[in-house]
Amino acid sequence: MIALVQFLIKYALFEPFGVTITLNLFGFSLLVIATICIAAAGNIINDVYDVETDMVNKPKSVIVGKSISEKTAYNLFIAFNVIGVVLGFYLSNLVGKNGFFAIFVIISALLYIYASYLKQMLLVGNVVISALVAISILIVGLFELLPVLSSANQNTQLTFFKILLDYAIFAFIINLLREIVKDIEDIDGDHKAGMNTLPIAMGRDRASKIAAILSLIPLVAVSYYVVTFLYKQQLVVAYFLMFVIAPLLYVTIKLFTAKNKKDFHHISSILKIVMLLGMLSLLLYKYVLLS
Numbered sequence: 001m002i003a004l005v006q007f008l009i010k011y012a013l014f015e016p017f018g019v020t021i022t023l024n025l026f027g028f029s030l031l032v033i034a035t036i037c038i039a040a041a042g043n044i045i046n047d048v049y050d051v052e053t054d055m056v057n058k059p060k061s062v063i064v065g066k067s068i069s070e071k072t073a074y075n076l077f078i079a080f081n082v083i084g085v086v087l088g089f090y091l092s093n094l095v096g097k098n099g100f101f102a103i104f105v106i107i108s109a110l111l112y113i114y115a116s117y118l119k120q121m122l123l124v125g126n127v128v129i130s131a132l133v134a135i136s137i138l139i140v141g142l143f144e145l146l147p148v149l150s151s152a153n154q155n156t157q158l159t160f161f162k163i164l165l166d167y168a169i170f171a172f173i174i175n176l177l178r179e180i181v182k183d184i185e186d187i188d189g190d191h192k193a194g195m196n197t198l199p200i201a202m203g204r205d206r207a208s209k210i211a212a213i214l215s216l217i218p219l220v221a222v223s224y225y226v227v228t229f230l231y232k233q234q235l236v237v238a239y240f241l242m243f244v245i246a247p248l249l250y251v252t253i254k255l256f257t258a259k260n261k262k263d264f265h266h267i268s269s270i271l272k273i274v275m276l277l278g279m280l281s282l283l284l285y286k287y288v289l290l291s
Contacts, residue, residue, distance in 0.1 A: 003032050005279045006031070019157070023094075037080045041084065041108065045112055047064050057188065088104030103135070170221075180199075181267050184204055187204055215251050222245055226241070230288060
């Protein structure tokens with residue numbers, strides 16, 4: 001999904017409108033590879049630290065210790081991180097922004113700290129991982145738009161970066177909501193592992209109600225966005241109503257009635273689909289910006 005969204009940003013949002021960009025296809029592909037390598041490393045180290053909880057929450061999906069050894073998992077974690085950080089160093093020099101290299105190092109470090117420590121803290125891990133999801137969107141703007149920013153194209157570059165920022169905020173909120181829902185789903189294994197997630201601290205029912213209230217934020221925000229900026233485009237309005245707003249409304253209602261692990265797994269899956277469909281709306285911007 002990360003790779004798909006990044007390519008959509010470049011080829012569905014930037015290039016059709018002649019936005020001044022920095023990277024050619026090769027350079028941009030390296031950016032995508034760097035991002036997904038670091039994300040893959042984060043997933044691997046998370047699986048390593050989650051073996052105990054996963055044995056309770058989803059025993060059939062445990063990989064580390066079954067399909068591959070813990071040593072192999074650590075080696076893969078190191079390999080993917082090295083590839084991602086090295087590519088990040090190369091790209092930062094390529095676009096003439098050496099400081100951008102720190103982004104890859106910080107993300108890599110945060111993913112390790114998240115897996116080993118932060119995810120056990122009340123909401124802190126949820127916020128950090130959601131912020132990193134948002135950064136995977138913003139990083140395209142940082143590498144494509146900022147290096148070629150000038151007084152002549154400043155307004156255009158900033159306009160498109162603001163669009164990216166809107167999508168990053170959407171991704172942050174949806175992912176944060178999904179992280180809380182997953183914590184409710186995985187409460188048994190997390191409790192056994194001594195974690196302090198929201199449902200453990202407040203109880204499953206209260207956490208579910210908080211998640212339901214939180215789900216109103218993207219619901220109201222997307223509705224406001226559509227009414228304010230997209231109302232003239234019937235096709236775009238119909239898309240958001242059917243594929244983003246309606247599923248979010250369903251999630252809100254479902255969170256008030258969800259009772260068991262199966263219910264919360266279903267809600268988590270719906271939120272993942274909403275995230276994807278929300279990002280696919282980038283394909284519609286040619287109807288909005290060219291109107």
